[in-house]
Amino acid sequence: MAITRRQFLQRTGLGAGGLLLAPNLFGNPFVREALANIGSRYLVVFYLDGGNDGQNTIVPYDDVGGLRSAYNQHRKTGNGGLQLAPGSLLVPSGPGVPPMVDPNTGTQLGFHPGLAGLHNLYLEGKVAVVQGCGYPDYSLSHEASTIIWQTANPTGNGALAGTGWVGRHLGAVYGPSQVPGVAIGSAVPGEFRQSATSVLTLRRVRTFGFPYDDLDEAESDESAKRDAFAGAYAAAAASANPRLAFLGTAGTSTLLSSESYPPLFDVYTDARQSWFDDYSALGTTTGRAFREMAQLVYGVHTGQPGVAARFLQGRQGGYDTHADQGAGTPGARQYDLLREFGDAVELFYRDMEDIGIADDVCIVVWSEFSRRIPQNDNGTDHGSQGPMFVIGGSVAGGVYGNHPNIASAALDDQGNTPYSQAPGDPFRSTDFRDVFGTILKHWLALSPATITSSILPPDVGNPATYWTVPNFDLGFLP
Amino acid sequence: MGDQNTLLTTAEVRHLLRRAGLGPTPREVERLEGLTRGQAADQLLLLKPKAFRPGGRDFQKAHDKWLKFLVKGKRPVQCRLALFWHDHFAVNFSTVQDVTQMALYVRLLHVHALGNFKTFVKAVNKDPAMMVFLDTVKNRKAIPNENYARELLELFTLGVTDLLGAPNYTQDDIVQIARAFTGWRVNSSNVAELDASRHDFQSDFPERGPKVIFRTTGGFGPAGRDLTVNGEGEPEIDAVVDAIFDHTDSAGHNTVARRTTHRLLQFLCHDDPPLAVVDELIATASFATTWDLKALVRAILVHDIFYETAAPAPFGAATKKSVKWPVDFVVSTMRLLGLKVKGRPAWIPGGTYSSLRDHLENMGQVLMQPPSVFGWDWETAWLSSGTLLARYTFARDIAAMRWDNPTFRPDLLMDLTLTDPDDIVAAVLGVLAIDDQVDAADRRRLVDYLTDYGATTSLDLGDWTVRNVKLHGLFALAMQLPAYQLH
Numbered sequence: 001m002a003i004t005r006r007q008f009l010q011r012t013g014l015g016a017g018g019l020l021l022a023p024n025l026f027g028n029p030f031v032r033e034a035l036a037n038i039g040s041r042y043l044v045v046f047y048l049d050g051g052n053d054g055q056n057t058i059v060p061y062d063d064v065g066g067l068r069s070a071y072n073q074h075r076k077t078g079n080g081g082l083q084l085a086p087g088s089l090l091v092p093s094g095p096g097v098p099p100m101v102d103p104n105t106g107t108q109l110g111f112h113p114g115l116a117g118l119h120n121l122y123l124e125g126k127v128a129v130v131q132g133c134g135y136p137d138y139s140l141s142h143e144a145s146t147i148i149w150q151t152a153n154p155t156g157n158g159a160l161a162g163t164g165w166v167g168r169h170l171g172a173v174y175g176p177s178q179v180p181g182v183a184i185g186s187a188v189p190g191e192f193r194q195s196a197t198s199v200l201t202l203r204r205v206r207t208f209g210f211p212y213d214d215l216d217e218a219e220s221d222e223s224a225k226r227d228a229f230a231g232a233y234a235a236a237a238a239s240a241n242p243r244l245a246f247l248g249t250a251g252t253s254t255l256l257s258s259e260s261y262p263p264l265f266d267v268y269t270d271a272r273q274s275w276f277d278d279y280s281a282l283g284t285t286t287g288r289a290f291r292e293m294a295q296l297v298y299g300v301h302t303g304q305p306g307v308a309a310r311f312l313q314g315r316q317g318g319y320d321t322h323a324d325q326g327a328g329t330p331g332a333r334q335y336d337l338l339r340e341f342g343d344a345v346e347l348f349y350r351d352m353e354d355i356g357i358a359d360d361v362c363i364v365v366w367s368e369f370s371r372r373i374p375q376n377d378n379g380t381d382h383g384s385q386g387p388m389f390v391i392g393g394s395v396a397g398g399v400y401g402n403h404p405n406i407a408s409a410a411l412d413d414q415g416n417t418p419y420s421q422a423p424g425d426p427f428r429s430t431d432f433r434d435v436f437g438t439i440l441k442h443w444l445a446l447s448p449a450t451i452t453s454s455i456l457p458p459d460v461g462n463p464a465t466y467w468t469v470p471n472f473d474l475g476f477l478p
Numbered sequence: 479m480g481d482q483n484t485l486l487t488t489a490e491v492r493h494l495l496r497r498a499g500l501g502p503t504p505r506e507v508e509r510l511e512g513l514t515r516g517q518a519a520d521q522l523l524l525l526k527p528k529a530f531r532p533g534g535r536d537f538q539k540a541h542d543k544w545l546k547f548l549v550k551g552k553r554p555v556q557c558r559l560a561l562f563w564h565d566h567f568a569v570n571f572s573t574v575q576d577v578t579q580m581a582l583y584v585r586l587l588h589v590h591a592l593g594n595f596k597t598f599v600k601a602v603n604k605d606p607a608m609m610v611f612l613d614t615v616k617n618r619k620a621i622p623n624e625n626y627a628r629e630l631l632e633l634f635t636l637g638v639t640d641l642l643g644a645p646n647y648t649q650d651d652i653v654q655i656a657r658a659f660t661g662w663r664v665n666s667s668n669v670a671e672l673d674a675s676r677h678d679f680q681s682d683f684p685e686r687g688p689k690v691i692f693r694t695t696g697g698f699g700p701a702g703r704d705l706t707v708n709g710e711g712e713p714e715i716d717a718v719v720d721a722i723f724d725h726t727d728s729a730g731h732n733t734v735a736r737r738t739t740h741r742l743l744q745f746l747c748h749d750d751p752p753l754a755v756v757d758e759l760i761a762t763a764s765f766a767t768t769w770d771l772k773a774l775v776r777a778i779l780v781h782d783i784f785y786e787t788a789a790p791a792p793f794g795a796a797t798k799k800s801v802k803w804p805v806d807f808v809v810s811t812m813r814l815l816g817l818k819v820k821g822r823p824a825w826i827p828g829g830t831y832s833s834l835r836d837h838l839e840n841m842g843q844v845l846m847q848p849p850s851v852f853g854w855d856w857e858t859a860w861l862s863s864g865t866l867l868a869r870y871t872f873a874r875d876i877a878a879m880r881w882d883n884p885t886f887r888p889d890l891l892m893d894l895t896l897t898d899p900d901d902i903v904a905a906v907l908g909v910l911a912i913d914d915q916v917d918a919a920d921r922r923r924l925v926d927y928l929t930d931y932g933a934t935t936s937l938d939l940g941d942w943t944v945r946n947v948k949l950h951g952l953f954a955l956a957m958q959l960p961a962y963q964l965h
Binding site: 141242247250 | 616794798801919930948950
């Protein structure tokens with residue numbers, strides 16, 4: 001987390017100060033852009049960890065373009081079979097519902113039966129399904145591919161190493177004593193990583209306080225302890241030793257945040273106890289993650305002192321379904337995972353809607369890769385491109401990007417759908433950076449010049465393969 | 479420049495026990511003081527490894543047993559390397575869900591921690607917990623499952639690329655290795671065995687091509703390496719390991735030897751070790767031919783690169799300080815303060831009642847529960863606001879154990895007749911073995927805390943309130959200092 005350098009020396013008394021920009025930052029064009037445009041919005045990044053099987057997430061319902069018969073060839077029925085019958089899919093339809101049709105083949109698509117929550121939001125036009133998201137020369141390593149997505153750096157550009165795509169934005173516009181981002185968990189997620197501003201991690205808002213000794217009031221020496229602690233960490237933050245400096249800034253922002261964040265629990269539950277209980281009633285880690293995010297958003301929305309985080313991150317693990325993936329019934333591994341995700345995200349959306357800020361919340365959902373279309377015994381091995389979701393009140397719901405070509409003849413020698421950027425290719429893939437870039441341009445209102453110069457530089461290489469001329473206008477955000 | 483005949487300073491002895499052991503307890507420091515680097519390394523490595531196995535009916539019990547074993551710390555280097563291998567060959571209970579298999583896996587880590595690395599990897603192939611964790615037990619001939627094959631190459635041995643950045647293997651290598659591992663299962667006595675009817679024999683699937691790997695990498699030439707050289711079926715998985723251990727990188731050096739040595743150096747002393755030192759250590763230990771981990775560790779423990787980081791505070795820009803793993807933080811604290819793991823579950827009273835496992839979980843590391851096959855992220859990845867608060871909480875809870883059993887007893891650790899605040903601070907830092915790691919400014923802050931900025935010049939530690947508020951508070955603060963998070 002955190003990397004504050006020397007500024008902390010003067011700022012350890014900041015406490016409830018919240019936004020406090022160093023004067024020189026006001027001259028920074030990125031800062032002006034951000035302050036003008038981030039406004040009252042929130043960006044939530046949510047990670048399906050392990051490689052969600054996109055082939056069984058957004059599934060061909062009819063055989064208009066031949067995708068369904070190709071799907072049936074690869075995904076088996078019977079014991080260990082993963083095939084989702086057309087009748088089991090959740091197929092959005094009805095007046096005013098965005099068509100859920102593959103733009104290329106015209107195939108009617110449906111959601112995995114576990115994604116009832118997402119299906120409900122899709123019916124209201126609040127979900128963009130972005131198909132075929134990937135990158136050139138895809139990696140099948142969890143670690144390598146996760147880093148590629150988080151850093152948005154498939155080609156190993158040294159200038160981008162070690163910083164996340166959101167992190168590069170945060171680092172450019174926020175100062176070291178600010179906390180613009182919060183991740184639910186115990187480690188700073190890769191997409192938020194950078195070394196200029198603090199990122200908070202917490203698991204429970206309520207218990208996120210500094211652990212002073214539990215003494216009688218008469219004996220309490222909290223302020224003396226705080227002074228010693230704050231002084232030691234401020235000094236460490238200024239150390240020439242990089243590891244000690246990192247620790248110093250991390251400890252300092254931890255102390256400050258531990259004083260401003262825990263009150264958000266009471267603020268939220270005083271006003272919204274039944275919502276809190278609804279999240280808890282889901283009984284899932286993903287439900288709890290969104291519950292904590294809701295407290296943060298509500299705290300920022302209601303202007304609580306010392307909290308200003310508008311970038312949030314959460315994750316759900318377990319998607320590495322090499323075995324026992326199952327098909328479309330409760331108890332099957334992928335079903336339970338998607339159900340947990342869909343139910344939690346729908347509740348979060350309803351909560352935001354009830355607060356009146358659903359239009360100010362944008363949730364982008366990604367996974368490090370999809371899985372291979374031919375299944376193994378009862379699961380799937382690592383694959384290439386897959387679908388992403390963008391969810392929010394301002395999202396233009398519908399299907400964007402093409403379904404990958406899953407016909408046997410089209411698969412590459414690894415059995416995977418090939419990634420292509422060739423303009424004439426009817427199955428042209430979606431580079432995931434176009435999705436991130438569309439969010440940066442249309443949600444954070446960054447100019448394409450800012451994005452391409454400092455956050456998502458285009459690749460160098462054959463434009464049929466590499467991502468070269470981004471337009472950041474996929475259309476799912478106005 | 480030093481070598482194995484260089485005499486150790488007390489600071490270096492502490493460093494050795496911090497980085498290669500489980501924390502410098504006074505007894506251990508005393509035992510190694512006055513020795514040379516070589517003598518100290520030999521004394522630590524002389525201890526016969528114990529085939530430790532955390533038996534227990536449930537996960538909590540097994541976890542407590544392992545923690546108790548660490549806190550006892552009779553074989554510090556073996557224990558610490560077993561933790562390294564736990565991260566390297568990561569398996570988690572969440573996936574395996576079998577406490578007996580996890581115990582066998584932990585035993586394997588301890589048996590081979592300082593053994594022969596090639597034998598170790600071959601044993602990992604057949605470890606029941608690993609076979610479940612990475613789906614070897616589900617790898618059937620109809621459609622081979624690549625999970626274990628990929629991680630065997632990527633994480634356990636070669637790495638995706640060599641230390642110079644060139645790729646070490648291809649997807650086709652993984653496919654062929656996955657075939658070699660088809661048909662293995664774990665029998666009811668938790669022993670790996672091959673079910674030949676589920677094994678992928680070449681004659682069954684001629685369209686899959688010959689079981690040959692490393693045609694384009696590894697220095698084997700276009701002929702590659704045939705996995706059926708000792709026959710098909712059982713011998714194949716050993717043949718895979720033999721081939722991997724013969725693999726050479728883009729500079730013609732043994733790939734496994736370089737990567738393993740590099741990683742061990744990262745773990746023990748230096749997050750970015752120079753390649754020249756890596757190669758020197760491999761040569762010293764003949765590691766690329768003997769695969770003797772004990773010899774390799776000894777070579778590291780007598781080398782300058784290991785002692786460079788023993789420098790006292792204030793730390794310069796180039797001093798490679800490392801963030802203690804949560805389990806190091808907890809175990810070394812328990813040992814330095816003479817606390818025993820007691821009760822079921824092992825617990826620490828204090829501000830809030832909670833078990834040691836809860837503390838570790840909040841810090842981001844539960845034994846037998848690495849988050850994924852990649853193990854834990856090290857160094858600054860341990861440091862987030864949530865995990866730091868967990869460390870501060872642990873420090874607070876330990877120091878707050880005033881009336882419970884086990885009780886934190888400063889009187890057993892230091893002289894309570896001390897009255898000078900500077901002496902008291904020095905004594906507390908001495909107990910925590912960080913008196914050379916805390917600079918003058920931080921000492922001043924601790925003294926200011928103790929004296930309320932000079933309001934008092936002398937403290938009576940015999941006074942119940944002074945002792946319980948200020949001395950216990952000083953211990954908590956000292957354990958919360960930046961210096962105590964690093965080693």
